[in-house]
Amino acid sequence: MRPQPYLLHFNPKLSLNAAGKHVRDGLSTVLRTGENLWLSCDERTSIERLRRTGPHEYGQHACFQLTDLLDLPAGPESEIDIEGLAEADHYLWVIGSHSLKRKQPDHEHEDVAKQIGKLAKVEADPNRYLLARIPLVLNEKTGDYELHKTAPHPTKADETLQAAQLHGSTETNELLDLLMDDPHLKPFMKLPGKDNGFDIEGLAATPDGRLFVGLRGPVLRGWAVVLELLPRLDKHGRLRLDKIGGEQQYYKKHFLDLGGMGLREMRQQGDDLYLLAGPTMDLDGTIAVYCWPNALSQPQDSLIGPDKIRRLFDVPHGHGPTAGQDRAEGMGMLDENHLIFVFDSPSDARKPAAHQVRADAFRLAK
Numbered sequence: 001m002r003p004q005p006y007l008l009h010f011n012p013k014l015s016l017n018a019a020g021k022h023v024r025d026g027l028s029t030v031l032r033t034g035e036n037l038w039l040s041c042d043e044r045t046s047i048e049r050l051r052r053t054g055p056h057e058y059g060q061h062a063c064f065q066l067t068d069l070l071d072l073p074a075g076p077e078s079e080i081d082i083e084g085l086a087e088a089d090h091y092l093w094v095i096g097s098h099s100l101k102r103k104q105p106d107h108e109h110e111d112v113a114k115q116i117g118k119l120a121k122v123e124a125d126p127n128r129y130l131l132a133r134i135p136l137v138l139n140e141k142t143g144d145y146e147l148h149k150t151a152p153h154p155t156k157a158d159e160t161l162q163a164a165q166l167h168g169s170t171e172t173n174e175l176l177d178l179l180m181d182d183p184h185l186k187p188f189m190k191l192p193g194k195d196n197g198f199d200i201e202g203l204a205a206t207p208d209g210r211l212f213v214g215l216r217g218p219v220l221r222g223w224a225v226v227l228e229l230l231p232r233l234d235k236h237g238r239l240r241l242d243k244i245g246g247e248q249q250y251y252k253k254h255f256l257d258l259g260g261m262g263l264r265e266m267r268q269q270g271d272d273l274y275l276l277a278g279p280t281m282d283l284d285g286t287i288a289v290y291c292w293p294n295a296l297s298q299p300q301d302s303l304i305g306p307d308k309i310r311r312l313f314d315v316p317h318g319h320g321p322t323a324g325q326d327r328a329e330g331m332g333m334l335d336e337n338h339l340i341f342v343f344d345s346p347s348d349a350r351k352p353a354a355h356q357v358r359a360d361a362f363r364l365a366k
Helices: 112-118 174-179
Strands: 004-009 027-033 036-041 046-054 057-065 082-088 091-096 131-138 145-147 150-152 160-162 199-205 211-220 223-229 231-233 239-241 252-257 262-269 272-278 288-292 302-304 310-314 327-335 338-344 356-363
Touching: 004 046, 004 338, 027 082, 027 338, 036 082, 036 327, 082 211, 082 262, 091 199, 131 150, 131 160, 131 239, 174 239, 199 272, 211 272, 223 262, 262 327, 272 327
Parallel strands: 004 057, 027 327, 082 199, 199 262, 252 302
Antiparallel strands: 004 356, 027 036, 036 046, 046 057, 082 091, 091 131, 131 145, 150 160, 199 211, 211 223, 211 262, 223 252, 231 239, 262 272, 272 288, 288 310, 327 338, 338 356
16 A cells, blocks of 8 residues: 655744754654644654645644643653544543653663663653643634633533643552552553553544543553543543443453554544554564444443454554664544554655655555
8 A cells, every 4th residue: 555645844943852852753643633733742741733735745833832731740841752642522632651661771881780770770750641631722713723721612602611631640640540450450550661561652532521542551462452531520620530331430441452562543533443553562563553443332341352353554664774763653534534644763764854754644445
């Protein structure tokens, strides 16, 4: 299947983070609303917006700092590791990886003992424990969607849209507290994401308020995990998880046979979910797109075998001279017939000019 290239243009004044990393080199998710593409970079505390400028181009880069819209536990200096964006009912939903990270050693450093010691150091970053919604409103004058802390509801005169985030602290949040006692996930909650530990990478939102959260890890005996949540606003303006699927159940678990791969991204179309799957570990490996029919209609925890899911196509990744590059991380719905993909660590071939990067769109077979 031959992809259709899309060229993404970024503003030089907005493209670099404090460490000098370009936004195009760490794209982790992509979402389309109207004429806009929303993107995130995993080493920032911002969300990027582009606008369609041609048949296969997006530009007019704008940047929205989440510190202006939410209360980040660790402030603006620490990355969120955004791994999921979703849209529903005039809100943009944002989720961080919620993962721990292990220090990366330098095998060329002269102090071998010190570098080996790094492998024993596991760190937490409170900003990664973010699950939030932000009012997403169309500016009728410009034709662009905008993010606001509060905004009048576009169709309900007596209702105000307001930003909110899941109740938590600098050490945890409500979701993590629940999963610490989960019989399947508890053993993995203290493991770094790159070690098959708990690691969120994928988010889909439904019109009735539910969220589907995809886990890159853990993968359990080859089965990937999707969590189904129902966040509600409490009287203090915080999001709390409501009961779903049972009197004492605050989340559902869906186990999917994705050939041993974990989730990288999810997108909703009707009652179905499109899934981007790839390796749970930090390595080059198969990256594939699946369709999970009737995903939004699971009355309880489910076990989705290969007979209940369709593998659609594979997405090429780097190998040989481009090993470790061109890994599809974000997947968005361009329209009902096309998916667009953005890539982490894009190769030079994907960067035709400064502040540009190439995304790929694939047609869905009907």
